[in-house]
Amino acid sequence: MKVRILFFASLRDELGDSRSVEAVEALPGETTVAALREAVAALSPAAARLGRRLLVAVNERYATDGDPVRPGDSVAFLPPLAGG
Amino acid sequence: MNRPPDDRYSRQVLFRPLGAEGQARLRAARVLVAGCGGLGAESASLLARAGVGFLRIVDRDVVELSNLQRQALFDEADVREGLPKAVAAARRLARVNSDVAVEPIVADIGPRNVRGLLDGVDLVVDGFDSFEARFLMNDACVETRTPLVYGACIASTGLAALLVPGVTPCLRCLLPELPEPGSAATCDTAGILGPAAHLAASMQVGRALRYLSTGESPPEAELVYADVWEARFTRMAVPRDPACPCCAGRQFDFLSVETPQTAVLCGRDSVQVRPLVPSKPDFATLAERLRTLGEVVANDWLLRFRTEDAELTLFSDGRAVVKGTNDPARARSLVARTFGV
Ligand SMILES: [Zn+2]
Numbered sequence: 213m214k215v216r217i218l219f220f221a222s223l224r225d226e227l228g229d230s231r232s233v234e235a236v237e238a239l240p241g242e243t244t245v246a247a248l249r250e251a252v253a254a255l256s257p258a259a260a261r262l263g264r265r266l267l268v269a270v271n272e273r274y275a276t277d278g279d280p281v282r283p284g285d286s287v288a289f290l291p292p293l294a295g296g
Numbered sequence: 297m298n299r300p301p302d303d304r305y306s307r308q309v310l311f312r313p314l315g316a317e318g319q320a321r322l323r324a325a326r327v328l329v330a331g332c333g334g335l336g337a338e339s340a341s342l343l344a345r346a347g348v349g350f351l352r353i354v355d356r357d358v359v360e361l362s363n364l365q366r367q368a369l370f371d372e373a374d375v376r377e378g379l380p381k382a383v384a385a386a387r388r389l390a391r392v393n394s395d396v397a398v399e400p401i402v403a404d405i406g407p408r409n410v411r412g413l414l415d416g417v418d419l420v421v422d423g424f425d426s427f428e429a430r431f432l433m434n435d436a437c438v439e440t441r442t443p444l445v446y447g448a449c450i451a452s453t454g455l456a457a458l459l460v461p462g463v464t465p466c467l468r469c470l471l472p473e474l475p476e477p478g479s480a481a482t483c484d485t486a487g488i489l490g491p492a493a494h495l496a497a498s499m500q501v502g503r504a505l506r507y508l509s510t511g512e513s514p515p516e517a518e519l520v521y522a523d524v525w526e527a528r529f530t531r532m533a534v535p536r537d538p539a540c541p542c543c544a545g546r547q548f549d550f551l552s553v554e555t556p557q558t559a560v561l562c563g564r565d566s567v568q569v570r571p572l573v574p575s576k577p578d579f580a581t582l583a584e585r586l587r588t589l590g591e592v593v594a595n596d597w598l599l600r601f602r603t604e605d606a607e608l609t610l611f612s613d614g615r616a617v618v619k620g621t622n623d624p625a626r627a628r629s630l631v632a633r634t635f636g637v
Pocket of ligand 1: 466467468469470537540541542543544
């Protein structure tokens with residue numbers, strides 16, 4: 213299934229503002245944050261490098277690997293920032 | 297100024313959620329600004345102007361020309377004088393708002409001194425430039441139940457969130473997988489736009505003023521994440537992690553880490569060397585001895601010694617920063633040779 217994901221910071225440099233990403237379904241019409249992470253890591257070296265350190269927001273809530281994602285959910289991938 | 301004190305804060309008191317009562321609370325508040333770079337300098341300025349009664353500003357660095365693009369608290373005279381950022385900030389803020397007591401401390405925040413720096417402080421504003429320092433402060437804040445306003449920025453992006461121990465998540469709830477040391481881009485390697493730093497600092501101080509003036513915090517952290525170049529914003533509500541080793545398990549890993557003697561300051565062609573036993577160097581005697589060997593600048597807070605291939609800065613807490621190398625061994629040997637420590 214396809215899920216639209218918003219990208220920020222270093223991920224935006226590689227993938228653009230947003231992209232529709234194909235992810236493996238866990239249940240019919242439903243995928244997981246872990247599957248999205250994997251799909252994005254295949255497209256972006258920055259995402260692959262960050263791995264599970266990448267913050268994922270689903271409908272503006274912090275999401276962890278097991279959390280479900282459905283088409284139409286608002287998903288954002290946010291790299292942690294170190295500078296100051 | 298012989299105007300009533302109300303005049304200074306009148307525009308802020310008119311803002312109803314803050315009001316006169318909130319202003320009185322700000323006046324009684326004590327804040328630690330941890331790091332005085334792009335985030336910390338702007339935060340310190342906003343907090344002092346808002347009338348927060350006491351600011352402890354801690355920073356390990358000296359004002360450099362490359363800071364002036366975004367750190368509005370500093371100017372060219374500070375660079376010429378070779379002033380530590382904490383001292384330059386305190387001087388400037390004394391001219392901005394003499395009601396505010398500012399305590400400048402030139403030091404590197406580590407496991408040894410962090411609890412002392414938190415003493416008597418109501419809230420910490422994060423002005424750090426590394427994850428290591430942030431996780432250390434998070435441990436110390438959770439241990440002492442001191443609220444921490446997390447903030448960070450890089451390139452055109454900034455973020456901020458208020459973390460209140462016992463109420464909201466802590467930094468380790470948000471980032472359970474610790475970044476590998478040196479893996480993340482810093483402002484010295486990926487660059488930083490002034491507006492990104494200022495936006496993150498403004499969001500941080502917004503959280504700080506609200507918390508200090510009302511004492512209220514929502515139970516979840518609201519992380520705000522923004523890009524000033526693309527004009528995009530997003531936010532994320534973060535719940536507590538019931539399995540968090542820090543705020544749930546009260547296991548403070550970073551407070552017990554021994555700080556290594558040397559640290560490569562990434563992207564700055566510099567290495568910091570910490571003394572094994574901290575002690576205050578005798579700048580006058582050293583300056584006299586070194587003057588015959590190279591160019592020496594000394595003031596109350598530091599001594600800088602320049603030769604053809606390196607620049608060494610010795611601070612009053614015994615730390616030295618060697619510019620012109622990324623090699624810890626060479627840095628240690630230069631420090632030993634030059635300062636005899
Ligand atoms: Zn936690």
